[in-house]
Amino acid sequence: MNDADIDDQPGYVKRQITRHRSGESRDATDDVGQEWPVALVYNGISHAVMMCTPRDLEAFAVGFSLTEGIVERGSDIQDIEVFFRSAESDSELPYAEVHLQVVQQAFVALKDKRRAMAGRTGCGVCGIESIELLDLQPERVPDTGFLKRLAGDAIAHAARELPAHQRLSKLTGGLHAAAWCDERGAVKFAFEDVGRHNALDKLIGHLVLQRIDTTQGFVFLSSRASYELVRKSARVGVPMLVTISAPTSLAISIAEKAGLRLASFARENGFVEYGKVV
Template identity: 35%
Template sequence: MSAVLEDESVIFRQVTPEGRVTAVTRELAEEVPVAIEFNGIGYAVLMATPADVADLVLGFALAERLIGPEDAPFDVDMHATEQGIIARATLPEGRTEVLLSRVRHRASESSCGICGVENLEQAIRPLPAVTGRTLADKAAIFRALGDLGQHQPLNMRTGAAHVAALVAADGAIRLAREDVGRHNAFDKLIGAMRRRGWEWDGGFALLSSRCSYELVEKAVLADCPLLVTISAPTRLAVERAVGAGLPLAVLARPDAILLSGDQSGS
């Protein structure tokens, strides 16, 4: 049995190890199904925060390789229903064949880019080489880490959202997107950048999550010159990053970071 909550905030009982019980009010992060249709075909259902959905759909299409860097951004028509959001988009001309080859009809928890694929070859596809190079040094990474909380209003209220940020070479955060899913947040950021015509310009991406191989792939396909994550990477993530020439900075904390490869900078 499920219950429908009327308000954004819910009263919980906070219990301490000493047995003290206090009533506290918490705002809850929204998470709804987003059904994505391309060219009239149901492609995927993502569980996502219902904000910046057009950016999510555009970034997701890039991550799914349904469009390439040479394609112009497309418009997204959104329709709110009692069950969630239907997002409809038309891919650029000439992309129908790749759409049909990748179409799928199962729901996934987030825009991970693997749920529903039919075989291992589809799951681990070759990646292009990263061509961009970051101009950021270690001081820029620490500056961005220190400022990241100011760009997480949803997480500050709920404690339940990830953030993906575009950071300039000097460490200034230029743009950020939040979502309950780490994949969604990165897709939203990449989609927002594409819609604005923004490039990395020697900067980097900063994510409040572990460094999974799916996020590495999204970064590579967006030609991100440096991926920085708060938590640790998986072995596959490092292997995929090395193969594509993507530098990583992981376990990025205010007091230390781990750099992959031979990264210079003061």
């Protein structure tokens, strides 16, 4: 299959199950979130294989490329093609490949990074081989005045709206959502994936593809706030990150360094703000 078949992947599959409740068993079918290997190939060289829900893969690849620092701007990506590969036997997995053509400067930097990663043992953090290579110095989020325009009930509004945009989560109970909200808290776009990082990359990629200013809104995530999510948001200038669950200590530290407002335990009746914007 090729990129013309993207919409053929619904994001979930039906599976035969047996429900056991109150001492009784019943056969039924259930909707289960899809999880596929997705290879990201830059100028013909495979760089990473991510496990994600095989939808919105063009947006995912653009977002990943930006938030992982492979390219500096969306215009550094010259072409994208998405390919789906069907499993040819029961012992094989279906998978997808996203082929990106990036500008030469970005490709040379990527090859240098790959050489630095060569020979590592274990998976490490973000594919690095030593603590010294861990990048914990985020970009400063520019002050565009968005937070001053933010409505006092914006987070409550977003928390109230988000469930209506979680179609796959309602079906499967197992997908995360990343939503883009305006200054009133209205959800403008939302993307779902089995991985919270992937959902955020899909959202950011979509914003970039649609030429939407990433400094003029906030991200709402149906997950905890880990440092990678804060780091990704800061890289593209998102002024505020809101999550349903708790943040980690490193997420708070990165948010403070970036000047990014971090709010967690977000509900319709309140939230907890961590750190301060300096």
